[in-house]
């Protein structure tokens with residue numbers, strides 16, 4: 051897959067203002083995303099109820115960014131316990147999946163629980179899927195410590211065999227079909243899936259407090275899907291997606307997927323189809339090879355950083371003068387602030403790239419084979435970060451090749467992508483990135499920049 055394609059998948063999350071680590075956890079509200087044509091045969095997918103189960107929330111997130119629902123209706127909550135995802139903890143305020151029976155209004159998760167309950171109870175919703183990464187491998191007989199009836203990984207969870215509702219009440223049958231489908235698509239035979247019936251109604255006090263049992267008691271078909279924590283992230287995500295696609299098929303929901311469903315392609319989209327933009331696209335950062343620290347990063351003088359992430363698992367957390375980009379359980383990069391006034395007038399610059407003149411939107415990434423030159427702009431000054439020419443403050447009108455820029459100033463670890471910054475007096479007017487990586491072209495971003503998908507995310 052070409053990295054340039056990521057723009058296509060851009061599912062614009064409404065621009066978010068910087069979240070302060072020390073602010074109340076309200077700023078970590080979960081996303082609720084509707085896809086497809088809304089109807090009363092809706093599938094509700096929940097990921098991220100426990101922050102240390104990345105296969106679950108990655109899979110749910112990929113449905114929001116890399117799937118197009120062509121028939122039917124899907125609702126997705128990819129990051130139910132977003133704070134726990136950022137904290138990389140099962141539940142900083144206790145296990146959220148034990149809060150669906152009685153819960154004190156004083157509980158920090160109370161509002162999130164009320165919200166998700168209302169989506170579960172919505173008349174449109176017919177099937178509820180809660181995704182988990184569970185320990186070991188569920189097996190009906192005890193084999194060893196990690197393969198036993200006490201384990202959860204690689205299983206399809208139901209609370210009871212059947213439920214007396216209009217459609218999809220044959221829980222065990224559906225769950226078996228999903229397992230059969232998964233077992234036809236195993237990466238390794240050792241990963242086989244089985245139905246696990248928790249028989250919650252017969253007195254499982256723990257399971258009575260869970261999301262799926264709440265759904266069952268509200269007349270919804272509900273299933274848990276578990277991938278094993280013993281598997282790498284891309285394989286867990288793969289299994290969740292294989293299961294999700296089968297549930298959609300069972301419900302008559304159709305989709306187009308924007309990558310091949312195999313473990314390697316899943317790893318690629320997780321690691322490489324990621325980027326973030328700032329200040330209404332004045333700056334765009336590809337994040338797949340980003341350095342741990344970017345110094346002198348332009349931030350508005352008031353300290354506010356408006357950002358648009360490429361997926362709902364991404365956010366930015368401010369701590370003093372640093373801005374940390376988080377992606378699921380990962381810390382991707384720290385931006386060290388250079389506080390500046392901003393000038394919003396300039397929309398594009400003219401560049402000479404390998405001998406060809408181009409108009410380039412501010413915020414673009416431009417592929418360069420050999421060299422580039424920024425044409426002088428009246429009243430503006432150009433600063434190519436890492437390029438020094440003695441006695442010159444404005445670096446426009448100079449032909450620059452890769453070896454003229456100090457490698458350690460690149461934004462990526464490979465030393466291929468560099469910042470070109472535009473200033474009016476001392477005001478920051480925008481950034482363009484030049485990419486010297488011949489194997490990873492990014493320019494398609496430029497043409498896509500004007501065709502943003504409409505936001506389908508409601509950040510409530």
Ligand SMILES: [Zn+2]
Nearest residue numbers: 100103182183
């Ligand atoms: Zn779990």
